[in-house]
Amino acid sequence: MVRVRGLNVSRRKDPEGNYVVVMDMNSYELLKSSISKLGVNVEFMGNVVIIRDRSWSRINKLINTARELSINVNED
Numbered sequence: 001m002v003r004v005r006g007l008n009v010s011r012r013k014d015p016e017g018n019y020v021v022v023m024d025m026n027s028y029e030l031l032k033s034s035i036s037k038l039g040v041n042v043e044f045m046g047n048v049v050i051i052r053d054r055s056w057s058r059i060n061k062l063i064n065t066a067r068e069l070s071i072n073v074n075e076d
Helices: 025-038 056-068
Strands: 007-010 019-024 041-045 048-053 073-075
Touching (some): 019 025, 025 048
Antiparallel strands (some): 007 019
């Protein structure tokens, strides 16, 4: 079983051209209102939440919000 804590972010795009953010459910609950305001794609896979978006600026806003809430951000 894989444990994800905080946000894991990659600047590399997936094959569909999206930036990907992976987070745990606790981080998602803290960021839920910000995520809904940004309008990014959200996928739930068990205890892991995957955010996909083509815009780095929206992903960067999410990262900055997470840092303001003292959520650990791991950038690749």
